[in-house]
Amino acid sequence: METTATNETRQTALHITGMTCAACANRIEKGLGKLEGVSSAHVNFATEQANVTYDPAIVGIERLEETVRKLGYDTAKEVVRFKLEGMTCAACANRIEKGLAKLPGVTSVSVNYALESASVEFQPGRLSVGEMQSRVKRLGYRAIVRQEEANADDRKAKEARRQTFKLILSAVLSLPLLWSMVAHFSFTSWMYLPGLFMEPWFQLLLAAPVQFYVGWPFYVGAYKALRNGSANMDVLVALGTSAAFFYSLSLTADWYTSDGMRHDGPELYYETSAILITLVLMGKRLEARAKGRTSEAIKSLMGLQAKTARVVRDGQELTVPVEDVLTGDIVLVRPGDKIPVDGEVLEGASSVDESMLTGESLPVEKKAGDAVVGATVNQNGALRVKATKVGKDTALAQIIKVVEDAQGSKAPIQRVADVISGVFVPIVVGIAVAAFLVWYGFVAPGNFAEALEKAIAILVIACPCALGLATPTSIMAGSGRAAEMGILFKGGEHLEQTHKIDTIVLDKTGTVTKGKPELTDVVAEIDETEFLRLVGAAELQSEHPLAEAIVAGVESRGIRIAAAESFEAIPGYGVQAETQGRRLLVGTRKLMERCGVDASRAYDEMTRLEQAGKTAMLAAVDGRYAGLIAVADTVKETSAEAVRRLRGLGINVVMMTGDNERTARAIASQVGIETVLAEVLPEGKAQEIRRLQAAGNKVAMVGDGINDAPALATADIGMAIGTGTDVAMEAADVTLMRGDLAGIPDAIAMSRKTMSNIRQNLFWALGYNTLGIPIAAVGLLAPWVAGAAMALSSVSVVLNALRLQRVNIRRG
Numbered sequence: 001m002e003t004t005a006t007n008e009t010r011q012t013a014l015h016i017t018g019m020t021c022a023a024c025a026n027r028i029e030k031g032l033g034k035l036e037g038v039s040s041a042h043v044n045f046a047t048e049q050a051n052v053t054y055d056p057a058i059v060g061i062e063r064l065e066e067t068v069r070k071l072g073y074d075t076a077k078e079v080v081r082f083k084l085e086g087m088t089c090a091a092c093a094n095r096i097e098k099g100l101a102k103l104p105g106v107t108s109v110s111v112n113y114a115l116e117s118a119s120v121e122f123q124p125g126r127l128s129v130g131e132m133q134s135r136v137k138r139l140g141y142r143a144i145v146r147q148e149e150a151n152a153d154d155r156k157a158k159e160a161r162r163q164t165f166k167l168i169l170s171a172v173l174s175l176p177l178l179w180s181m182v183a184h185f186s187f188t189s190w191m192y193l194p195g196l197f198m199e200p201w202f203q204l205l206l207a208a209p210v211q212f213y214v215g216w217p218f219y220v221g222a223y224k225a226l227r228n229g230s231a232n233m234d235v236l237v238a239l240g241t242s243a244a245f246f247y248s249l250s251l252t253a254d255w256y257t258s259d260g261m262r263h264d265g266p267e268l269y270y271e272t273s274a275i276l277i278t279l280v281l282m283g284k285r286l287e288a289r290a291k292g293r294t295s296e297a298i299k300s301l302m303g304l305q306a307k308t309a310r311v312v313r314d315g316q317e318l319t320v321p322v323e324d325v326l327t328g329d330i331v332l333v334r335p336g337d338k339i340p341v342d343g344e345v346l347e348g349a350s351s352v353d354e355s356m357l358t359g360e361s362l363p364v365e366k367k368a369g370d371a372v373v374g375a376t377v378n379q380n381g382a383l384r385v386k387a388t389k390v391g392k393d394t395a396l397a398q399i400i401k402v403v404e405d406a407q408g409s410k411a412p413i414q415r416v417a418d419v420i421s422g423v424f425v426p427i428v429v430g431i432a433v434a435a436f437l438v439w440y441g442f443v444a445p446g447n448f449a450e451a452l453e454k455a456i457a458i459l460v461i462a463c464p465c466a467l468g469l470a471t472p473t474s475i476m477a478g479s480g481r482a483a484e485m486g487i488l489f490k491g492g493e494h495l496e497q498t499h500k501i502d503t504i505v506l507d508k509t510g511t512v513t514k515g516k517p518e519l520t521d522v523v524a525e526i527d528e529t530e531f532l533r534l535v536g537a538a539e540l541q542s543e544h545p546l547a548e549a550i551v552a553g554v555e556s557r558g559i560r561i562a563a564a565e566s567f568e569a570i571p572g573y574g575v576q577a578e579t580q581g582r583r584l585l586v587g588t589r590k591l592m593e594r595c596g597v598d599a600s601r602a603y604d605e606m607t608r609l610e611q612a613g614k615t616a617m618l619a620a621v622d623g624r625y626a627g628l629i630a631v632a633d634t635v636k637e638t639s640a641e642a643v644r645r646l647r648g649l650g651i652n653v654v655m656m657t658g659d660n661e662r663t664a665r666a667i668a669s670q671v672g673i674e675t676v677l678a679e680v681l682p683e684g685k686a687q688e689i690r691r692l693q694a695a696g697n698k699v700a701m702v703g704d705g706i707n708d709a710p711a712l713a714t715a716d717i718g719m720a721i722g723t724g725t726d727v728a729m730e731a732a733d734v735t736l737m738r739g740d741l742a743g744i745p746d747a748i749a750m751s752r753k754t755m756s757n758i759r760q761n762l763f764w765a766l767g768y769n770t771l772g773i774p775i776a777a778v779g780l781l782a783p784w785v786a787g788a789a790m791a792l793s794s795v796s797v798v799l800n801a802l803r804l805q806r807v808n809i810r811r812g
Contacts (some may be wrong), residue, residue: 014050015076031071077107080129082118086141088221089233090468099139114472140224170214170278173206177271200252207270211245215277233463240459241273276787283791301400304375309340325390333383341374342389350381402488406479411492414471428462435777457776461786466793470761473801478754481805486737487747494733498717498751500698507703508657515545517633519553524627531627535619536561538577538584549631572658572681585620592618599625613666640671642741656680685711749809761797768793
């Protein structure tokens with residue numbers, strides 16, 4: 001936060017990203033210190049924080065951040081999520097979004113009308129959460145920080161009960177008015193109509209509470225909107241109903257003060273205002289209930305969490321709320337229990353149902369040393385688990401956060417609806433006024449009542465509620481259903497962009513293949529045991545799956561491996577290490593050539609192994625060729641079927657790997673991939689992606705390793721296999737929790753279905769308004785019918801979006 005140091009200077013703390021060493025911190029410190037107006041700058045590399053004292057009259061925070069960026073780094077932003085209360089239509093969401101965006105320090109705002117939430121990215125040194133809440137309050141709404149949601153949910157339930165009461169009251173009072181209106185139709189002349197229902201004073205007595213008690217929130221909302229220089233649904237409803245009510249009130253007053261008041265009564269429109277308010281309330285209640293169903297995915301995910309945990313503390317077993325479990329606690333999990341937190345099995349063996357995480361129904365065997373995930377179900381054995389991640393750090397909490405972020409974000413297609421919603425209400429008011437003048441002056445000269453009726457119908461039929469709901473409800477339902485299928489879209493924009501993909505680039509190891517190869521061949525020119533001991537020492541510190549296979553293969557032969565004194569991984573080439581005074585190289589032909597080692601006599605054998613689909617590696621000791629080893633990685637059972645489905649969707653499938661051409665093609669042929677990019681260095685993967693993009697392709701990259709992160713970030717859509725590294729998943733736009741390629745066609749199909757659903761909603765919403773306004777203008781739509789149609793339009797859009805929750809993508 002920004003604080004005042006003296007009357008002239010201030011202090012601020014900037015969170016710096018991108019630093020890799022203390023030299024980076026020094027560079028930033030010097031760069032900031034040179035700025036005019038900065039009296040001191042201290043950058044802590046360990047905490048990644050810069051504390052700056054500056055004179056705001058000379059230099060601003062924008063300049064400080066710009067300097068950091070020019071130096072090649074960046075400043076981190078914070079995100080706060082609010083639950084919003086008081087919104088009545090999409091225009092309210094637009095107004096809040098614009099109001100928050102104007103605050104200093106806010107970098108991005110996303111207000112979701114359907115979810116009634118806001119996500120604000122801001123610079124913590126310039127703005128506080130309280131200031132944002134104050135701005136929302138001044139706009140006429142209420143913003144509640146998400147941690148306060150329990151109380152918010154209580155308030156929401158009370159508000160729902162209050163709205164239901166008002167709806168019932170409004171319906172009861174409006175029914176006699178509706179009766180009196182319907183009884184006047186020629187085809188209902190048979191209906192009995194009590195004389196009391198036709199009395200103007202009785203109609204006024206019924207309509208007034210509906211107009212000024214039930215309908216009062218519309219006046220409040222309209223006032224707040226107009227006060228802030230905008231207009232929303234409340235303006236249209238307040239204008240339309242007030243025009244009908246007050247015109248009827250004036251006729252009632254004239255009738256009771258005239259001599260002929262006991263003859264035929266005046267043509268009143270109390271039923272128009274009362275029925276409109278009733279129908280709008282009914283539509284809002286139905287819409288609220290339907291919108292609540294669009295967030296069922298979040299609720300079901302939250303419901304997966306265990307409520308309590310059995311922990312061992314001070315030698316005693318205690319049952320505690322899951323929120324009280326600490327990292328390092330020993331948790332006891334009995335058969336049939338949910339595992340409360342992420343952890344590592346210390347003792348015991350069991351099968352664990354991980355379907356909530358991966359979507360796969362087959363249980364996974366767990367033993368000591370294996371990782372377990374919170375909310376999965378222990379089946380048949382007792383486990384003793386050490387808690388490694390608790391609270392918001394658990395896998396389930398991260399999944400919930402990703403889904404919440406996706407549901408609260410905006411797809412680019414929504415910008416169209418936002419633009420239209422922002423200007424729609426003033427245009428509609430103009431059209432209504434024009435229609436009134438045309439009817440009053442030309443079509444029905446001097447007939448104020450008829451002209452007013454047409455204007456009211458236009459005001460009501462044109463409420464842009466359906467337009468504002470069209471996109472976010474589909475995004476919410478689609479992303480929630482995708483999460484249930486083990487597909488996590490990080491935002492609405494990624495859900496939208498995925499349907500445009502025409503080229504999929506697959507990493508080989510750990511993506512197409514299982515990523516758990518085995519040591520299969522050893523060809524040594526020195527003693528084989530010594531050769532394997534040295535090769536194992538060189539690979540012991542490497543995290544590459546091939547290195548792990550080599551180490552496991554050496555140890556399985558009973559050979560003890562000594563740790564290397566020095567180790568260096570050379571991406572795309574191999575490794576070099578030193579152990580017991582001997583210099584070791586293990587890797588590709590390029591590594592040997594680069595280091596001046598003549599290994600040509602092994603190339604024929606290496607080629608033979610590669611043609612068999614194995615990965616062969618050369619080894620040198622003290623600069624001389626010493627032998628080669630080969631490992632084989634097996635293809636995942638689902639890879640061939642996934643590739644077939646992708647090709648059926650019209651997607652071009654490419655496999656990219658750092659492996660040699662022969663091995664890569666052997667693997668590709670097993671799964672039906674024709675295009676192979678082999679021997680691609682890690683830094684070259686992103687270049688290959690850019691090359692495909694330059695050819696006009698929309699490219700998705702699928703990978704699971706650290707080496708894939710640049711390519712994932714470069715691609716139009718990056719997809720990370722859920723079993724991969726955190727770095728890969730952080731760089732990706734979509735995470736496939738199942739750990740196989742079957743999720744790729746599922747993700748594309750889900751994106752296509754969601755976008756189709758959004759287009760249907762937008763077509764219906766825009767078509768409804770486009771057709772409804774002229775129909776109302778020519779006098780073919782009674783105001784109460786317009787109100788019913790307006791209410792049903794919003795409900796129909798939400799119900800259409802809810803169809804996505806029942807999507808069942810057929811595999812095969």
